[in-house]
Amino acid sequence: MIRLRLTARDLTRIRVQPGLGPFGEALFSFDVVRRRSHVGEFHPWAERMRANASDLVRSAAVLFTMHGPPLDLFSHVGPTPELDSAIDQLLSIPDSVYRDELRFVLAARRLPPWIASMTGTDLHSRRLLARAISEAATTLVLPNQERVQSFLTAERAEPAAAIGRIGPDGVDRMLANLHPLIRWTPPWLTVGIDDGGRRTYVAQGEGVTFIPSVLMGHGTIVFRPLDGSGRWLVLYSAVQDLSDLVRLYRDPDSPDAAARLIGQSRSDLLMTIADCPGLPVTKLAALVGLSMAVASEHLAVLRNAGLIEGRREGKSHTHALTALGAAVLLAGVRPVDSVAD
Numbered sequence: 001m002i003r004l005r006l007t008a009r010d011l012t013r014i015r016v017q018p019g020l021g022p023f024g025e026a027l028f029s030f031d032v033v034r035r036r037s038h039v040g041e042f043h044p045w046a047e048r049m050r051a052n053a054s055d056l057v058r059s060a061a062v063l064f065t066m067h068g069p070p071l072d073l074f075s076h077v078g079p080t081p082e083l084d085s086a087i088d089q090l091l092s093i094p095d096s097v098y099r100d101e102l103r104f105v106l107a108a109r110r111l112p113p114w115i116a117s118m119t120g121t122d123l124h125s126r127r128l129l130a131r132a133i134s135e136a137a138t139t140l141v142l143p144n145q146e147r148v149q150s151f152l153t154a155e156r157a158e159p160a161a162a163i164g165r166i167g168p169d170g171v172d173r174m175l176a177n178l179h180p181l182i183r184w185t186p187p188w189l190t191v192g193i194d195d196g197g198r199r200t201y202v203a204q205g206e207g208v209t210f211i212p213s214v215l216m217g218h219g220t221i222v223f224r225p226l227d228g229s230g231r232w233l234v235l236y237s238a239v240q241d242l243s244d245l246v247r248l249y250r251d252p253d254s255p256d257a258a259a260r261l262i263g264q265s266r267s268d269l270l271m272t273i274a275d276c277p278g279l280p281v282t283k284l285a286a287l288v289g290l291s292m293a294v295a296s297e298h299l300a301v302l303r304n305a306g307l308i309e310g311r312r313e314g315k316s317h318t319h320a321l322t323a324l325g326a327a328v329l330l331a332g333v334r335p336v337d338s339v340a341d
Contacts, residue, residue: 001192002222005202013207023086026137028215029063038218047141060132069108078225151248179236206230212238243327258332280316
C-alpha cells in the first residue's frame with residue numbers, strides 16, 4: 001500500500017488520462033497471454049489473445065508476468081500514445097539503466113533458458129524484445145483500440161467532470177469512480193491494499209495523473225516516471241468485473257450486450273431469473289426453451305461466475321440474481337439514445 005500526501009497545488013493538478021496507449025497495454029497483454037483473466041471465463045478478447053499469440057510473444061511474456069518482479073519498461077517510456085515513438089524510447093534507454101532493470105528481474109526470478117535471447121544487454125537482444133512488444137501491440141491490442149478508447153472515454157467522463165470541483169468533495173467524487181483501491185482521506189491519497197508493506201511519500205506539487213487500463217488486471221500501480229517531471233502516475237484497472245466487460249463489448253446494433261459476452265441462452269436465463277425470482281430449474285428451463293439438463297449446465301456456469309446464487313426453498317432449488325448479475329444486465333441494456341438512432 002502506498003500513502004501519498006498531496007499538497008493544495010497537487011489537488012489543482014490532478015488529471016485523468018484517456019488510457020495507457022498501445023505500448024503500455026501491450027506490456028500488460030503479456031500477462032493476459034500467460035494467465036486466466038481476473039474476471040473469469042467470459043473474456044473473448046483475452047481468449048483470442050491467448051490463441052493468437054505468436055511464439056515470440058509467448059516467449060517475451062515470461063519477462064512481464066505480474067506474478068513476480070516484471071521487467072519495468074513503462075517507467076522509462078510512459079503512457080506514449082504512438083507505438084513507434086514508444087519503441088524508439090525503449091531502444092534509447094541508456095545501456096546502464098537497461099542493464100540494471102534486467103539484473104533486478106534476473107536476480108529475483110529463475111527464467112527459462114529459451115528466454116536468454118531477449119535478456120542480453122546487447123542491442124540485438126533489446127531489438128528482439130522491442131519486436132515482441134511491437135508484435136503484441138499490433139496483433140493483440142490495436143485491433144481493439146477503437147472499442148477500448150470509446151469505453152475508456154465513457155468511463156472517465158464523470159471523474160473528469162469532477163476535476164473542476166477541486167477540494168475534498170470534488171476529489172472524493174472523482175476518486176469514487178476510479179477504483180475501490182484508490183481512496184482519499186485528506187491530505188492522504190491511499191492506493192492499494194494494506195499488506196503490511198506500507199510506503200509513505202510526500203508529493204511536491206507536481207500533481208497526480210490517473211491512467212486506466214483494460215488489460216492490467218484488478219490491481220493498481222503507483223510510480224514516478226523517470227522523465228524528470230516529478231508527477232506521480234497511478235495506473236488502475238478499468239475492467240474490474242463482468243459488468244465492465246459487458247460495457248466494453250457493448251454493440252449499439254445489438255439489443256442485448258450481455259448475450260454477446262455470456263451467450264444468448266445464459267443471458268435469457270439471467271433475465272428470466274431477474275423477472276421471475278424463485279422459480280425452480282424445471283420452470284426456468286421451460287420459459288427459456290431449454291432442456292432441464294442444458295439449463296442446469298448454464299445455471300452452474302452463471303453461479304460460478306457469481307451472477308446468480310442458489311437457494312433451497314423446501315424441496316425446490318431456486319436461483320436469485322446477485323448484485324453482479326444485476327449490474328451485468330443493467331450494463332447490457334442499450335442506452336436510450338442508441339435505441340432511438
